[in-house]
Every structure is written in structure tokens, then in C-alpha cells.
Amino acid sequence: MSDDQTEQKKQKLNRLQTPLGVFDILPEDHLYYTHIKKVVRHRCRQSGFRRITTPIFEFTDVFQRSIGDATDIVQKEMYTFSDRKDRSLTLKPEGTAGVVRAYLQHGMKELPQPVELYYIEPHFRYDRPQKGRYRQFWQFGFEVIGELDPALDAQIIQLSHKIFEDLGIAHMLSLQINSIGCPICREEYITQLQNYYVGKERSLCEICRERLVKNPLRLLDCKEEDCQILAQLAPKLNMYLCKECKEFHAKVLEFLEATGIEYQKNDKLVRGLDYYTRTVFEFWDKSEGAQNSVGGGGRYDGLIELMGGASTPAVGVAFGMERIILNMKKEKIEVPSKDDLHIFVAQLGDEAKKTCLNLIWELRERGVKTVGALGKGSMKAQLRLADKFKVPYTLILGITEVRENTIIIRDMAKGQQKIVSFDTVIDEVVNLIGEKNLDKYSPGEVVYG
Numbered sequence: 308m309s310d311d312q313t314e315q316k317k318q319k320l321n322r323l324q325t326p327l328g329v330f331d332i333l334p335e336d337h338l339y340y341t342h343i344k345k346v347v348r349h350r351c352r353q354s355g356f357r358r359i360t361t362p363i364f365e366f367t368d369v370f371q372r373s374i375g376d377a378t379d380i381v382q383k384e385m386y387t388f389s390d391r392k393d394r395s396l397t398l399k400p401e402g403t404a405g406v407v408r409a410y411l412q413h414g415m416k417e418l419p420q421p422v423e424l425y426y427i428e429p430h431f432r433y434d435r436p437q438k439g440r441y442r443q444f445w446q447f448g449f450e451v452i453g454e455l456d457p458a459l460d461a462q463i464i465q466l467s468h469k470i471f472e473d474l475g476i477a478h479m480l481s482l483q484i485n486s487i488g489c490p491i492c493r494e495e496y497i498t499q500l501q502n503y504y505v506g507k508e509r510s511l512c513e514i515c516r517e518r519l520v521k522n523p524l525r526l527l528d529c530k531e532e533d534c535q536i537l538a539q540l541a542p543k544l545n546m547y548l549c550k551e552c553k554e555f556h557a558k559v560l561e562f563l564e565a566t567g568i569e570y571q572k573n574d575k576l577v578r579g580l581d582y583y584t585r586t587v588f589e590f591w592d593k594s595e596g597a598q599n600s601v602g603g604g605g606r607y608d609g610l611i612e613l614m615g616g617a618s619t620p621a622v623g624v625a626f627g628m629e630r631i632i633l634n635m636k637k638e639k640i641e642v643p644s645k646d647d648l649h650i651f652v653a654q655l656g657d658e659a660k661k662t663c664l665n666l667i668w669e670l671r672e673r674g675v676k677t678v679g680a681l682g683k684g685s686m687k688a689q690l691r692l693a694d695k696f697k698v699p700y701t702l703i704l705g706i707t708e709v710r711e712n713t714i715i716i717r718d719m720a721k722g723q724q725k726i727v728s729f730d731t732v733i734d735e736v737v738n739l740i741g742e743k744n745l746d747k748y749s750p751g752e753v754v755y756g
């Protein structure tokens with residue numbers, strides 16, 4: 308390697324980069340995030356869900372207590388650190404724990420029940436980075452807290468499905484559903500499951516051997532081939548469901564049928580968090596199965612009590628936005644872009660510059676997306692820039708035009724120019740762009756104090 312190459316390599320290594328597993332959302336990808344957020348907000352607003360944002364970090368206990376000590380998240384995926392007063396804090400690895408903490412902290416049980424909330428947030432997990440698996444990722448999710456009815460489980464699935472339809476990926480996903488019972492019937496099942504594995508420990512992967520003691524239900528959804536073969540023959544949870552859990556699950560499926568959404572009963576679906584009871588479900592990628600689940604959720608009737616509140620039923624779901632975007636790209640779904648500019652304003656001389664400062668804003672006020680290169684020198688350089696912005700029209704204001712109170716409109720595609728009166732240029736531009744293409748911002752009606 309030459310000295311030059313060594314130096315180049317050194318410089319590259321010194322360059323600041325993002326840590327492994329986290330990424331910048333560049334403008335082209337933001338179009339997808341913006342579109343998904345819009346769809347989620349629209350559907351949630353229609354359905355009476357209100358948005359909540361919990362902090363990026365919370366006391367570690369909030370997650371530890373709710374997600375469960377033996378889960379993968381708590382065992383090895385949390386970003387936990389001490390602050391200057393030695394308090395243990397954790398970047399949120401999932402959304403439900405924080406929402407439930409907020410429900411309790413703000414006395415939301417006094418509100419009409421159920422309380423229906425949604426969030427769109429970044430989350431953090433020390434996962435092994437790979438396609439569709441990052442250390443900072445975005446999730447949106449819904450929670451329905453304070454009422455117990457199997458129709459609510461069906462309803463939250465229906466809302467999710469509707470959003471996937473809007474995003475154009477519903478047909479790529481398959482809904483998997485199961486019941487993992489209540490703590491009482493599950494306890495009996497876990498004993499049976501552990502008995503089944505006695506003598507088979509050596510065929511299990513290392514992680515499953517640990518799970519056998521700490522989190523036996525997770526033995527069922529291990530992705531290792533040998534573990535899967537054993538799980539196939541293991542006792543089935545639905546054989547051990549108590550009468551109430553069985554009836555509840557049958558009702559969920561009955562309501563789901565009424566919605567017309569297809570589902571697959573999956574008696575090995577358990578989900579990775581401790582707080583679930585009864586209904587669990589996931590939306591899998593039809594072509595890649597569990598490896599590429601876009602998200603899932605379930606009922607968590609015991610969680611609020613576990614976190615210090617009164618016994619309160621609840622059901623929720625969370626979806627990963629990066630996986631959804633991967634699917635949208637795979638399906639070649641084009642999302643709307645409002646970033647295309649309408650007008651570039653080119654000018655020469657200080658007088659023209661002064662006029663342009665206001666002209667640019669007057670155009671923007673009318674909804675015309677306008678940029679001007681006030682810092683650029685020659686007209687040639689400015690027009691080159693206009694080409695780069697791919698604007699359909701450029702306005703040119705030189706010394707002569709300022710003197711004569713005129714301005715030039717240049718059609719960039721045709722390369723044709725016309726001179727118009729400065730006083731009518733905004734109307735002319737609006738005509739050319741078309742009223743329906745204007746970018747008008749309306750914050751809604753605001754009542755000032």
C-alpha cells in the first residue's frame with residue numbers, strides 16, 4: 308500500500324460516522340416516514356385515538372418490571388446507563404411500558420374508559436444489526452386501556468389492517484393469532500412443557516437451554532431447526548386453556564371473522580414480552596414468515612396491576628416502520644412527494660436582490676414553492692442551479708427589469724422566455740402552476756387567548 312493510500316485509509320477511519328445499527332433518515336426516505344405517519348394519524352384520528360409521547364428514557368424499572376426479567380429485551384437488548392446521580396435509566400426499547408406508566412401517573416382511569424392512545428416514536432434495542440433490524444428504529448402503536456371485551460382485540464387488528472391497506476401492503480402480510488392464556492392456565496401448561504423437554508435438553512440450542520428455566524414459552528418460537536422440530540411435537544397450549552380463556556379466544560376469532568380479515572391460528576406464537584395474556588397476534592411477511600414480522604401485539608390484562616395500579620384490562624399493538632418501508636419498496640409503492648419546487652428566482656444586482664427578498668416570500672405566501680440563490684453571482688451559475696432544482700419555471704430579475712418594472716418568466720423545459728409586468732407576475736405564476744398544485748399551509752382554526 309502506498310503512503311497515499313495509507314493516508315487515505317487513516318482519514319477514512321478518522322471520519323465521524325454513525326454507530327453500528329443506527330442510521331440517518333435522508334430526505335428520500337423521509338417521504339416514506341411522513342406518508343406512514345400521515346396514514347396512522349388519519350386512521351387514529353378517525354377512530355378516536357389520541358396521540359401520546361412518552362420520554363425517550365425512563366427509569367430502568369419501568370421496563371424491567373413490565374417487560375420481564377427473563378426476556379431477551381431486558382437480558383441483553385436495553386441501552387441502560389446511570390445518570391450523574393447514579394440513577395439507572397434506559398432508552399425505551401418498546402412503547403407499551405411507558406404508556407402504561409403515563410396512564411397511572413396521570414390518573415387516566417378517571418377518564419371515560421377505554422382510554423385509546425397511539426404513538427409514533429423511535430425505540431432502542433441492542434439487537435444484532437441486519438436488514439430490518441437496527442439499534443434505533445421507529446414504531447407506531449396503539450393501546451386500548453380500561454375495558455375488557457374480545458371485540459376490542461378484533462377492533463385493534465382491524466385498525467392495523469386498515470392502515471396496511473392504505474399503505475398498499477395488506478396483501479403481503481399474514482395475520483397470525485394465538486391465545487397464551489391467563490397466568491393460571493399458563494402455569495399448568497409451562498409445567499407440562501418443562502416435563503416434555505426433560506431428557507431433550509441436549510438437542511436444544513444454547514439459548515433455549517436457558518429459556519427452559521427462565522422463559523419456557525419462548526421455546527416454542529425459536530428459529531433454530533432442531534428446536535423447531537422439538538417444538539412441533541411439544542404439548543399445545545390451547546389444550547390447557549381454562550374455560551374463560553377458551554371462550555374469550557373463540558369470541559375474538561368470531562369477531563375477527565365478522566371483519567372479513569383472514570387469519571391463521573398459530574399455536575406456537577407466544578411473543579417475546581412477559582406481559583401478554585390471552586390474545587397474541589403478529590403480522591408476518593407472507594414470503595419470509597416470522598423472521599420478518601412487521602409487528603404484533605396482544606392483550607396485557609395484568610400489566611397495569613404489575614406496575615402498581617388496580618387490575619385493568621388492556622390490549623395493544625406495535626409495528627416497525629423500517630420493516631413496513633422495506634415491504635413498500637419491495638412492492639414498488641411510490642409515496643407522494645411534496646418536495647418538488649415550483650419556482651427558482653434568479654437576480655442580478657443589489658436592487659434586484661432587495662426586490663427578490665420580498666417577491667420570494669410573496670410567492671410562498673400564495674402557496675408557490677420557491678427558492679432563490681441570493682448568494683450566487685453570475686446568471687449562468689444561477690440558471691445551472693435552477694436546473695438542479697428541476698423547477699418548471701425560473702423568474703429572472705436583472706438591472707433592466709428592475710428599472711422597467713418587469714420580470715422574465717423562463718419555461719425551463721421549453722427554454723422559452725417572456726417578459727411580464729412585475730405587478731402581475733405572482734398571478735401569472737399561480738396560473739402556470741395551477742391552483743390545485745399550490746402548497747397551502749393551513750394550521751386550522753386557532754383561538755388566540
Ligand code: AMP
Nearest residue numbers: 434439440441444600601602626627630
Ligand atoms: P416487538 O415489540 O419486538 O414485537 O416488535 C414489534 C415490531 O417492531 C417488529 O415486528 C419489528 O417490525 C419492529 N422491530 C423490533 N425490533 C426491531 C429492530 N431492532 N429493528 C427494526 N425493527 C424492529
